[in-house]
Amino acid sequence: MGEATKYFVVKQKAIPEVLLKVVEAKRLLESEKVLTIQEAVDAVGISRSSFYKYKDDIFPFHDNSQGTTITLTFQMDDEPGILSDVLKIIAEYRANILTIHQSIPINGIASLTLSIQVLQTTGDISRMIEQLEGQTSVHHVKILAKE
Known part of the structure; x- marks a missing residue:
């Protein structure tokens, strides 16, 4: 039997440049700013073989959440209003707090644990976490x- 697929959450600064360029090429294709894979890879400066090697294995966190x-x-x-500010940001991104x-x-210093459900209407989770x-x-x- 094959090994089970494992997923990792990695901050952008830890990802090799070629993988970030694959994501950008995919974004160009999806937005129809370019029409062909060759145009996309030329625009971001990678080879077609690099694109095909990684295209199914890298995607923005939000796309798979x-x-x-x-x-x-x-x-x-531990200051008044901090929790409210956090919850307001989550509400702005339309995630459901569970x-x-x-x-x-x-x-x-307070420790907070939140479980949120990502809905179709939820905004970009990566940006929410950055905010x-x-x-x-x-x-x-x-x-x-x-999960």
């Missing part, structure tokens, strides 16, 4: 699970 549940963990300051668990703050990480009182956001 619809209909799933994602569990996120946060470390954030569970919320916040621990008792220790040394002014959550960008909050001044949020120190850390990590994807714990994707």
